[in-house]
Amino acid sequence: MKKIMTHTFTAALLLLAANQTWAIDAPGRTECIAPAKPGGGFDLTCKLLQVSLQETNAINKPMRVTYMPGGVGAVAYNAIVAQRPAEFGTVVAFSGGSLLNLSQGKFGRYNVNDVKWLAAIGTDYGAIAVRADSPYKTLNDLMEAFKKDPNAVVFGAGASIGSQDWMKTALLAREVGIDPHKMRYVAFEGGGEPVTALLGNHIQAVSGDLSEMVPYLNGDKLRVLAVYAEQRLPGDLASVPTAKEQGYNLVWPIIRGFYMGPKVSEAEYQWWNDTFKKLVETEEFKKQRNLRGLFEFNLTGPELDAYVKQQVNQYREMAKSFGLAK
Incomplete structure (x- = not known):
């Protein structure tokens, strides 16, 4: 009986330790990088997150939005992977266009596996x-x-x-x-x-x-x-x-979401995952999403990672049909 109780107590301690691993505070400084000049879809995506986080009190200080134009996302992608890979508070906006560029190798030596895909928050x-x-x-x-x-x-x-x-x-x-x-x-x-x-x-x-x-x-x-x-x-x-x-057979949805640097810790990545899951269910977020002409499309973590990689493969085949990819 004593042995069973010891095992039970040990298991409980391990479970508590595991839960505490994820129970971290919000980042003290948050930033959303829009990989283009002000205006347009990347800016819209960052502003949606900025306002929603503030309205729901998910963070203590307002999120900063910065602009990093160049290569329709390539400059920002390379900067996050090579120069800022472990920043807990930094997320980068992406769209279906980013994935199309990745499928054609337009982000230089980095590919779809080189960042942490975080959350999709709507579709255009x-x-x-x-x-x-x-x-x-x-x-x-x-x-x-x-x-x-x-x-x-x-x-x-x-x-x-x-x-x-x-x-x-x-x-x-x-x-x-x-x-x-x-x-x-x-x-x-x-x-x-x-x-x-x-x-x-x-x-x-x-x-x-x-x-x-x-x-x-x-x-x-x-x-x-x-x-x-x-x-x-x-x-x-x-x-x-x-x-x-x-009479034109053309349908083109555009996912909008965020990724993070590859060296962000699992605990920090999980904080953002949990935050996004709660955020997209709030009335404040839904209101802000609707104001920006976006429609519901919520994916986080491994589900988003799988979706992104599937889309990149599909886009690569489409690009090949136009002679734009190998």
Whole structure:
């Protein structure tokens, strides 16, 4: 009996020690890195986290948002892996575009296995927009003009050739029988710049993410011709038609989330996992997510890691079909 009690007591101590291993305090300083200039999807993702953490009192001091443009995520990825791999308080925003670039080897010597994938907090959808006073009233109007004269339409987007914005435009071109490599495509750094260029009448259409366009919809400045979702989105966006209903077989969801440096401890990584699981269930977070035009998509830890690696493999096969990856 005494032996059994000793074993039970020892097991209880081990369990208590294990629980205490994860029971660590919040980081004293927190930072979200947006791998682009202010404006656009990465900035939106960081601001969503910044406001939500503060509103729910998950941290004691406001989170800092910093901008690290370059290579549509490559500079930030390399900095975290090589220079800042163990920072408990630092998270970096990523999107489906980041994963597409990883699939093509655009992040230099580092690959999908070199960071800790932390949490997905929403999904966006690809979309194409023109100025509100554009002669193109529908996606068919735009694509007919493009098909008639590919040089007549200049597409702008927040990333280079091979990026998800380019890929979405290339898929549209392929739908109407135009060689994607012959379309006029202007690459900007970040999602905010092409919208500015469109409003300045320097380009005819923006191929981007719907959330980047939502702030402009109520001001009668932009007309979204199509969203790349399976079906129309709810609420204020219900009036935006899908590409599919207009005869174009294009669906493109865009995951938004965060990763951390590879040398962050398991206890610190678990703190963030637990925090995100609680955060996404709060009404404050849901309100902030909705304000930014994102839709529910919550994954953390190993589940996100598996999803990310599956997506990278799928994107690599797609890139190969355009001659952009080996």
